[in-house]
Structures are given as C-alpha cells and as structure tokens.
Amino acid sequence: MSTRSLSKSRLDIPALLAWLIVALVIVGLFSPIFRPDFGVMDVPRLSLCLVILAIAAVRYELGFMRNRFGDLMLGFVTAFAAWLLIGTVSNHPGDAALGFWALTAAAWASAWLFVERLASWKNSSKSAARLINLAIPALFGITLLALWQIVVTGAGVPKVLLPAPSEIWLRLIGSVPTLWADFRQTFLKAVLAGYAIGCGSAFLTAVLVDRVPFLRRGLLPIGNLVSALPIIGVAPIMVMWFGFDWPSKAAVVIIMTFFPMLVNTVAGLSASDTMQRDLMRTYASGYWHTLVKLRLPMAMPFIFNALKINSTLALIGAIVAEFFGTPTVGMGFRISTEVGRMNVDMVWAEIAVAAVAGSLFYGLIALLERAVTFWHPSVRGR
Amino acid sequence: MTALAGAKDTEMVEKHKSASPDRVIDIEKLSLTFETNDGPVHALSDIDLKIEQGDFVSFIGPSGCGKTTLLRVIADLEKPTAGSITVNGVSPEEARLNRAYGYVFQAAALYSWRTIAGNVALPLEIMGLSRSERQQRVARNLELVNLSGFEKKYPWQLSGGMQQRASIARALAVEPDLLLMDEPFGALDEIVRDHLNEQLLQLWAKTSKTVAFVTHSIPEAVFLSTKIVVLCPRPGRIYDVIESDLPRDRTLDIRESPEFLKIAHRVREGLKAGHSYED
Ligand SMILES: Nc1ncnc2c1ncn2[C@@H]1O[C@H](COP(=O)(O)OP(=O)(O)O)[C@@H](O)[C@H]1O
Ligand SMILES: [Mg+2]
Numbered sequence: 001m002s003t004r005s006l007s008k009s010r011l012d013i014p015a016l017l018a019w020l021i022v023a024l025v026i027v028g029l030f031s032p033i034f035r036p037d038f039g040v041m042d043v044p045r046l047s048l049c050l051v052i053l054a055i056a057a058v059r060y061e062l063g064f065m066r067n068r069f070g071d072l073m074l075g076f077v078t079a080f081a082a083w084l085l086i087g088t089v090s091n092h093p094g095d096a097a098l099g100f101w102a103l104t105a106a107a108w109a110s111a112w113l114f115v116e117r118l119a120s121w122k123n124s125s126k127s128a129a130r131l132i133n134l135a136i137p138a139l140f141g142i143t144l145l146a147l148w149q150i151v152v153t154g155a156g157v158p159k160v161l162l163p164a165p166s167e168i169w170l171r172l173i174g175s176v177p178t179l180w181a182d183f184r185q186t187f188l189k190a191v192l193a194g195y196a197i198g199c200g201s202a203f204l205t206a207v208l209v210d211r212v213p214f215l216r217r218g219l220l221p222i223g224n225l226v227s228a229l230p231i232i233g234v235a236p237i238m239v240m241w242f243g244f245d246w247p248s249k250a251a252v253v254i255i256m257t258f259f260p261m262l263v264n265t266v267a268g269l270s271a272s273d274t275m276q277r278d279l280m281r282t283y284a285s286g287y288w289h290t291l292v293k294l295r296l297p298m299a300m301p302f303i304f305n306a307l308k309i310n311s312t313l314a315l316i317g318a319i320v321a322e323f324f325g326t327p328t329v330g331m332g333f334r335i336s337t338e339v340g341r342m343n344v345d346m347v348w349a350e351i352a353v354a355a356v357a358g359s360l361f362y363g364l365i366a367l368l369e370r371a372v373t374f375w376h377p378s379v380r381g382r
Numbered sequence: 383m384t385a386l387a388g389a390k391d392t393e394m395v396e397k398h399k400s401a402s403p404d405r406v407i408d409i410e411k412l413s414l415t416f417e418t419n420d421g422p423v424h425a426l427s428d429i430d431l432k433i434e435q436g437d438f439v440s441f442i443g444p445s446g447c448g449k450t451t452l453l454r455v456i457a458d459l460e461k462p463t464a465g466s467i468t469v470n471g472v473s474p475e476e477a478r479l480n481r482a483y484g485y486v487f488q489a490a491a492l493y494s495w496r497t498i499a500g501n502v503a504l505p506l507e508i509m510g511l512s513r514s515e516r517q518q519r520v521a522r523n524l525e526l527v528n529l530s531g532f533e534k535k536y537p538w539q540l541s542g543g544m545q546q547r548a549s550i551a552r553a554l555a556v557e558p559d560l561l562l563m564d565e566p567f568g569a570l571d572e573i574v575r576d577h578l579n580e581q582l583l584q585l586w587a588k589t590s591k592t593v594a595f596v597t598h599s600i601p602e603a604v605f606l607s608t609k610i611v612v613l614c615p616r617p618g619r620i621y622d623v624i625e626s627d628l629p630r631d632r633t634l635d636i637r638e639s640p641e642f643l644k645i646a647h648r649v650r651e652g653l654k655a656g657h658s659y660e661d
Contacts, residue, residue, distance in 0.1 A: 275491045278459050282485040283505045283556075284478055293504065297495045375495040375536060 017113040018058045024106035025054040033099035034092040040099055046084045050103055053077045057110050071117040078110045082146045086153075090166075094156020104150050111143045163345045168352060171345040178334070179353055186331040187357050189246040190318040194253025199310055202258045203303070206265030207291070216266070227259030235321040244325050249332075252321040257310040264306035268299025301376050304369035311361045315354060405471065406560055406592045407433035407456060412465030413617075414451060424617030425451040429465070431611065431620065435559075438586055438593045440603035440610045442649060443656065448618025449596040450488065453562050456594065457485050469560070481509065483560040484553035488568070490545035492537035492552075498524070499533035502552045509556070523551040526581060528574075543570045547578070554585070561593045568598060576634055579605060587631055600653075601637060604628075604646045612649060614656030622652040 029047060033040050040047045056074040059065045065073075085104060089096060118132055118139075145165050151157070152164040159167065172179065209215045235252050242248035272294050280290045322332025331350050338346040373379050414426040425448045433439050441449045454460040455467060458474035469477035477483065484505075492501045499520050506516040524530055527547040537545050546569050553561065567575045583606060586593055597603050603610050604626065612622040626645055628636060636642050 275487055275489060276493070279485075279487065279491050280508075281459060282457055282478065282483070283508045284481050285508045289508050293507070294493070297493070373495075375538070377538075380536075380538060 014113055014116050015061055017109050017116070018061050021057040021106045021109050021113070022054045024102045024109065025050050028099045028103035028106060031099040031102070032097045033088075033103065034095040035097050038092070038095075038097075040103070043084075043088055046081075046088055046103075049077065049081050049084055050106065053081050053106065053110055057113055068121065071114065071121075074110065074117065075114045078107060078114055081107045081110070082150075086146065086149050086166075089150055089154045093153050096154030100154055104147070104154070108143065108147060111139065111146075115139055160342055160344050163348055167345050168348040172349040172352060175346065175349065179349060181329050182331045182334050182350065183353055183357065185246060185327075185329045186249070186318050186322065187315070190249035190321075190330075191253060191314045193246070194250035194318065195257055195310060195314040197250065198254035198257030198314070199261045199307060201254070202261030202306075203265050205258075206262050206269065209262070209266055210269045211287075220263070220266070223259045223262050226255060229255070231256065231317060231320055232324075235324040238321065239325040244327055246330075249318045249321045249326075249330075253314045253317045256313045256317040260309050260313070261303075261306040264302045265299060268302030269295050271295075271302065272298045300373050301369075301378070304365065304373060307365050308362060308369070311365055312358060315358045315361070319354065404435040405432060406435050406437070406469065407431065407594070408466075408468045408471075409456075410466045412455065412462045412467055414448075414455060414460065414462045414464075426455070426462070427617035427619045429620055431623075433592060433594065433609075435592055436590045436608075438606055438608045439595065440607040441594070441596045441613060442598070442600065442603045442610060442653065443613030443618075443621075444615055444653070445598075446618075447613040447615035447656075449613060450564055451618065452613075453485075453564050453594060453596060457483060457562055481556065482558060483562050484556045484558040486550055486553045486561070486563040486566040488564045490537070490542070490549040492545055492548060494537050497534050497536055498529060498540070498548050501537065501548060502555050505552065505556050519555045519557070520551075523555045524548070526554065526585070527551045527578065543574060546570060547574075550578070559591055561591055561595075563593065564596045565598065566595075567602070575602070580634060582606065583632060600646050600649050603649060604642055605632065605634070605637060610645070610649055612652035612656060621656040622648075624648055624652070 028050060029040055032038055033043075040050070053074075056070070056077050059070055064070075081103075085100075085107060089100065115136055118136060121128075121132060148162075149165050152162055163171075205219070209219055231252060234255055235248075238248040238251040238255075242251050269291075276294055276298070277290070280294055285293070319332040319335065322330045323336050326333045331354060335347050335350050338344075338350075370379055409429050409431040412426060412429040413424070416423040416425055429452065441452065443449055451460060455462050456469060456474060458469075458478040467474060470480070470482050472480075492498075493504065496504065502520045502523060503516045506519060511519070520533070521530070524533065527550055529544060529547055529551060532540065532544065532548075537548070540548070546566065550563075550566055553563075567578055570578065579602060582593075585591070593606075595603075595606060597606075608626050608630075610624040610626065611620055612624070613619065614621040624645060628641060628645070
C-alpha cells in the first residue's frame, strides 16, 4: 500500500518518456519532415523504424516484453533510428521541418529511456554492473554526438560556426600526419617534459621547504606570486629566453604546474596526526624514516590531487603558449593559424585530439592514484 | 683528605644509592602544567614514584587525572614543568633514543597503508633488523595476540579490538624491557581481555619485563600488578600506592581469593576518597 502510494506520488519518468515518444512519432508521421513538402512516408525505412521505436518504448505501459531483451531491443532500434535520421538529413541539409524535429526528439527521448532502463537493471553480477556503469556515460556521449550531427545538418548551421561531427571526423582522419606531428610537438615534448620537471622540482622543493622552516616563509609567497603571473605575459618572455621551439612551452608548463604541486605537497607533508607522529617518536625514528614511512604516504592523496590538476593545466599552458611564437608545428600553432584561415573543422580536429589526450592523461593519473592510495577512506569504499 | 673531597665522596655515594641498578623509573617532585587558552591545567602535581626492575605497576584513577600524561612524560612525549625524572638512570629523552620502551597508545594508531604484518614490522624496520628476524618476530607476536592468519589484512578490514591487539603485538615486537601501556584492553570484550591479561602476565613473569599499565578496571589492576598507584584529579596527583602481596604466578581464579578482594577493596576506597576530594 505505502509503496504504491509512494511510487504514485513520484514522477514516473519512464512512462512519461514512453508516451512522449508515441506522441512525437505521431506528429512526425503526419507532418512534413523536410521543406518544401517531403513526408516521412517518402522514406519507408525511416517511418517503419520509428513506428517500431514507439511500440518498443510503450511496451512496458502496454504490458508485454517487460524484460531485458525488450530493453536491448529498444536500444538497437534507437541506434538504428538515429542512424537513419542522420543518413536522411544529410540529403536535405538545412531543410529540416517540424516532423523531422519531432522524430529527432523521439529518438533522443528513447535514448534517455534506454539509459533509464539500463540503470534500473538490478541484481546483475559485479562485472555486469561495472559494464553498465561504463556504458551509461558512453551512451550519453554518443547521444550528444548524434544530436549535434542531426541538429547542425538539419538546421544548416554554417560550418564556420559549428561543423558537424562527421566533418570533423573526416578532417581528422584526412590529416593524421599533421595532427600526429602537432601532438608530438605539443604533448609528447612540451607537456610531458614540462609536467615532469615542474611536478618533480616542486616536490623536491616542498620537501626542502618542509625541512627548512625559513624557506617556508620566504619561498611560499614567491611561489604564490609566480603562480599569479598571467600566462599571456609569461609566454612571450619564455619564447625570448628559450627560443621558438618546445623548450619555451615546457618552461611555461613548469611555471604553471610548479605552485599547485608545491602547495599541495607541503600541506600533505603535515597531514599526519599527532598520535602517528608520537608513534614514530617512540621508535626514535630519524627524519628520513619518518618521512618515507609516515609523512610521504600520508601526503599521497594531496600529491595526486596536484598531479591531476596539473595534467589539465599543463595541456592548456602548452597550447596557449604556442600562440606567442612557435615553429610551424604544434597544436596551439595549428589552432591559431587555421582559425585565421576559417578552417574551423581543423581547429575542431585539434580540439578533439587535445580532449582525448587530456582525458587519457588525467585518467591514467587517476588510475595510478587509486593504486597508490587504495587505503584512503575516499578510495577504499569503492 | 680535605673536607671538600669528603663532601664530594658522600655525594657520590648518595647519588649511587638513588640510582640503584634495579631502578627503572625514578620520579621526584614532578609537575606538569599545560598552558591552555582557558588558563593553566595542572595535569600532574608533585608526583613521587619509584619503579624497580620487574615491577608491574598499574595506574588507576578517574579520567582526566593525568594517567596518560604521566605515561607520556616517562616516554618523553611530554616534558615536565618541574621536578626530575630518570628512566634506566638516564633522562627520558636518552632512554627513548636508546629504544628503552615499547608504548601502546590508547587508540591502535595503525598505519592504514600497511598490512597488519607490515604494521607490526614497522618499528623493526626502523631498528634496522634483518628481514628474517622481522618475519620471525611478526609471526611470534601476532600469534601471541591471536591474530595469526590476519597478516595480509589491512587495519580497516579488522574490528577495533583486533586493531588494538595488533598494536599490542607491534609494541611487543620491539622486545623492550619496559612496556608502557595506556588502557590497552579498554576497547576489548571481557573474554578477550581475560585472555590477554593472562598472556601479558605470562610474558611478564617469563621475561622479567617492567610494565607501567594504565587501566580503568579495578579487577584488571589487582590481577596484574605488583604495585597499584591510585591517582586523583585537579591537580593530578598520587592518592595511594598499594603494594600487592599476591604471588607472582597467578591464574584467573585468584580473583575469587580473599587476598585479592582485600586489595580490590582498598583500591576502591582510594578511588572513592580521591573523588570526594573535589566536592
Ligand atoms: N596537550 C594537552 N593540552 C592541554 N591540556 C591537556 C593536554 N593533554 C592533557 N591535558 C589535560 O590534562 C589532564 C590530564 O589528562 P590525561 O593525562 O589525558 O588524563 P587521563 O589519561 O587520566 O584521562 C586533563 O585535564 C586534560 O584535559
Ligand atoms: Mg588517558
């Protein structure tokens, strides 16, 4: 009784979505999908697919196939519908009309419904649960890309404003050698070298600062000042000091990553509590033993925090620094020149490479963090 | 021989007497005042106490009477504000640097990134013992506290009582002549507590260790000790020192004997009187 009234009082999103999909498909079937007068019946495959989609969506409400097979079928039909929509609209760029938008909305709502159903798959095994946890953000991303593709093509958004994902993809696979050269110059040289030197030297400085109290008072404010320097001012100076090639970009990255690492490590080194330190004292433990066996392990969550922040900062720093003078290669160089030539798809291709590289870099460090700080309450629960 | 030299000689003799070779802890007129924002807290006042080699001394008293502070002074984790103290005839700091004692804290204070075996091995690593020696000592002392089989677990995978037992194993692994234990069994249930009491007593009888032991429990204090020190609060001071004449090798059934109950009665009276002091 009580559970029924509870579920009634809450909004039943899946049911709402299902009926919304039915309504949208009906609108789509009976109004023109492309200007001037192009109905969905002119594309039999699409109309058939969307009718199946609507049935698959409301089957829960109508009371059949209320199982995982039905859910999976909904997923497949949704994917097929999205694929057909993308294919159809590419023949009528800029001509999309009410019916087409209704069908797009229906496909989008059914992707949402599919994710809702996936999320409610209970009592699955542990590995299946992990797979679902990975699938949901992936589906989210794919849906976003598909919507981007459909909306940009259907509404005929000018390429300079926003190219479609397909155009970006074509440009990307068409310029792999250029993109690879840029990636090597910016990421493999400037970012990695700057990141390693910046984080490494900041770590050593932090240990030194911690050991010599007067340095803490003298060096920390200076570090603070350096970190407040605007990158736009620093980058040209670094180019003058270290030349046009990647070392000047690495220098900018060092400046950007040094301070977060310094501050976090210094804070981490004093994170141990009194009893833990007293314990070491009763063992007559020397400075190095206490550092290695107590204070560094305690500092690891702080250090990894800085490493993660810095992985993003380093990429931004290196790309922006290339706007201020560079040999004719590099991700930042490419972005600034291709914007000038209105080759926006190339800019987006570089952005895509940067996004993937940045995410992988961050993810790698996050994985490492989990392995090193497995004992920390924030990690061990998961 | 001049008068001056004679005076020096008697001084030497007296010094020798006070620092007898069996004296492990010698505390004279010791006071400790914490300066806090709410004014001074007299944690210890005018403490006089001698502990001989092989003594098992329990400290009992209401909370806040300075038991922990006294143990911390002995361990050189706290500096007294007045009076003198020697441990093994030298200053507490020197004794600490000689690794003269093992300390069991009120909480387990295990490092959560180390396994149970790793935690017990921690002091041994710092002492620079060989790997095989470490492994032997870890196994032996974990067995002593009934934690064999939990070597590879992490502290947060164990119950509070098991963690506390691991911390006791860690202190024992150092094999110190002096054990300082701050309510080590306070978090354990009765059965485990009885078992560990017996183990501790056996260990003490076998190895002639000196033990300074803080407890809240009168039976525990009487069962374990050769000497019971009753403390009372504000300012923290010694109210009574009871020398126990129970035989050194005891079993748990001694707790029903009249001698045992007599000592327990005296401790209880001392605690009551110490309490009524403040009213
Ligand atoms: N570090 C400290 N700073 C200030 N006051 C303290 C400190 N440590 C202990 N005290 C005070 O000293 C008194 C004795 O404390 P403690 O030795 O912990 O008592 P017990 O162990 O007998 O319960 C208490 O009043 C306590 O508040
Ligand atoms: Mg205490």
